Amino acid sequence: MDIKRNYKYLLSDLSSIKGVGVKTTNLLKKKKINTIFDLLWKLPKSYIDRSLSYKIKDLKVDETQTITIVPQKYLFPRIRNLPNRVLCNDETGEIECVFFNSYEGYIKKILPIGKEVTISGKIKFFRNKYQLTNPKYISEDSSLIKQKHNSYSLTEGISEKVYNKIMLQVINNLPQINEWHSKKILKNFNNISWNESIKKLHQPENIGKFKENFYQRLAFDEIFSTFLVNSEVRKKIRKIKKTKKKIETKEQNKIISKLDFSLTNDQKKSLSEINKDLGSENKMFRLLQGDVGSGKTIVSLLSAFNTINSGFQVAVMAPTEILARQHFLLAKKIFPKNISIELLSGKSIYRDKKDILNRLLKKQIDIIFGTHALFQKKVEFKKLGLIVIDEQHKFGVNQRKKLSDKAGKDCDVLLMTATPIPRTLTMTIYGDMDLSIIREKPNIRKPVKTYSKLENKIDDIVKFVNKEIKLGNQIFWVCPLIEESKKIDHSSAVKKFEFLKKLFPKQVYLLHGKTTIEEKETILNKFLKNDFKILVSTTIIEVGIDFPNANVIIIENANKFGLSQLHQLRGRVGRGNKESSCILMFKSNLSENAKKRINILKNSDDGFKISEEDMKLRGFGDILGFKQSGIKNFKLADPIHNHNLFILAEQEIKRIESENEDISRFKPLIKLYDRADIINDIA
Ligand code: ADP
Ligand code: MG
Secondary structure (H helix, E strand, C coil): HHHHHHHHHHHHHHHCCCCCCCHHHHHHHHCCEEHHHCCCCCCCCCCEEECCEEHHCCCCCCCEEEEEEEEEEECCCCCCCCCCEEEECCCCEEEEEEEEEHHHHHHHHHCCCCCCEEEEEEEEEEECCEEECCCCEEEHHHHHHHCEEEEEECCCCCCCCHHHHHHHHHHHHCCCCCCCHHHHHCCCCCCHHHHHHHHHHHHHHCCEEEEEEEEHHHHHHHHHHHHHHHHHHHHHHHCCCCCCCCCCEEEEEEEEHHCCCCCCCCHHHHHHHHHHCCCEECCEEEEEEEECCCCHHHHHHHHHHHHCCCCCCCEEECCHHHHHHHHHHHHHHCCCCCEEEEEEEECHHHHHHHHHHHHHHHCCCEEECCCCCCCCCCCCCCCEEEEEEECCCCCCHHHHHHHHHCCCCEEEEEEEEEECCCCHHHHHHHCCEEEEEECCCCCCCCCCEEEEEEEHHHHHHHHHHHHHHHHCHHHEEECCCCCCCCCCHHHHHHHHHHHHHHCCCCCCEEEEECHHHHHHHHHHHHHHCCCEEEEEECCCCCCCCCCCCCCEECCCCCCCCHHHHHHHCCCCCCCCCCCCCCEEECCCCCHHHHHHHHHHHHHCHHHHHHHHHHHHCCCHHHHHCCEEEEEEECCCCCCCCHHHHHHHHHHHHHHHCCCCCCCCCCCHHHHHHHHHHHHHHHH
């Protein structure tokens, strides 16, 4: 089979392209361009129209123009460092081509005396003569020059001419690919094929035409391939048959009735969705998504209880020991006494740990809390039925799949995240999971009052802090990393710490990027016990921990954060029953746009809404958790502007799933667009 007729050609390396040697290949590799397919997304930024040709007398200085001329005379100086010149003319005048650093032989070859050549470049006027310096576009074949030439944002060491040459070959050699979409889907894009779309994408006059069919189709392909992979992963996991859990709602409700609050409707709904999964013969792989403080913990503990009650063990993992301990203590408080509950802590002495591991293996422990260390090889269970992972937004789809595989066949998986993100992103990032959403927050929560203050009003803020401390309250003081650099810059936090320490002796502690994990846990525990009043930190404190006594958060240089991030930080306070405040500090007066953003935050406590608005104003790259999510960035698709394409892709996936349609026709699409490991065992 001629490989050029197959999509696999697009996945081959660059060696088959003429004019691409080892040097160019290596330069492109540095830009993560390894295959011909990768090259397709290297789009022209603008173009230079060299198609119109002028006469010398009509030339305009300082513009790029194309002329057809005849070389008359070489002027090669005997003195080094002077440029070589070639006198040329047409019937209307003279022009000099000037070459720095070019060999005479080369010049003679490209500008042979008496032969007509077409030449293009920026025209200068010097010593009464038109000049063209170091011309790059020269040919005896005028049609090669008289074109629209794309300009690319260049990779160092590769010229525009080489890029144009490479791209021309690639576009001309696109393999014939069978259409993977249904007729109905294609209609949305006026039936334009993939090949045709790629060609149009690279035509200079189509730069920036995001609304056109070719662009929309290609963006859709990208979104759809992501959704398809997600769907396949989900199907694969759900296909795994497990032993059903028997849910005793009576026992569950006994616990609920003893709580000092009643569940919100969304908590009830999420719980029943989870229970349904636990009781089904298909393995659960579910995400519980809910804003900070929406009450996810209790939902997960009730599911854990149901699992235990049906004869299985449960593991609950949190990102920090403190959070693990909080969940552990809550379980101790609400579960019946006959349930055996343990905490596996990094600090536990060896003998205790060994004892816990032993009892887990004998099923003498029903539920264990801990950090991700729980997932180590040596931690083994006799009958693990459910894993709960709290605040997991740092996992990508690959890691999740591995996690599910490792959990074992009878083990359901519940992940929880407090990162409300717009729907288009949820479908993209978590499309491999079933989803339960808690939107409604417990109504006992008083909204946090949000203020903005200029930095030079720090005296007012200090007064306010003083007043709060006298009332017995605690304060978070957040200093952002000054620049978005990898090297953690904590100087602003250190400075603020020194400043506050003088004002509030013995009441201030500091956390920053260089604080060790043990130190951090110690400091947070002290804060939790109200041993001191002000915790200064960079943004490294985990969001999930309940500090009921902290009711003020001060955020410096607040414009450095996205709205979602500010909202999450704000969610650290207001967990008790006191009035809480969030003070956003700014270096200078806010621009109109910044005011708009801050007002969204002041007027809303709905993380989902805030993230939608934030995305509209700042783009999706800034949404918290998106960058860390491990998801590849889209090349063309944009969750804001292509909202309708995401919805269309979702509908199509649902249709394919419900009709159990054969997806083998999408194999090229998946192979081209998504080369993640997980796909190997799917398509
Ligand atoms: P998150 O969803 O951020 O993990 P938590 O589960 O930590 O939220 O709950 C935050 C606080 O709200 C906890 O102190 C919890 O006891 C309380 N809470 C949870 N559900 C309710 C409810 N339905 N009514 C009142 N308070 C609730
Ligand atoms: Mg939580």
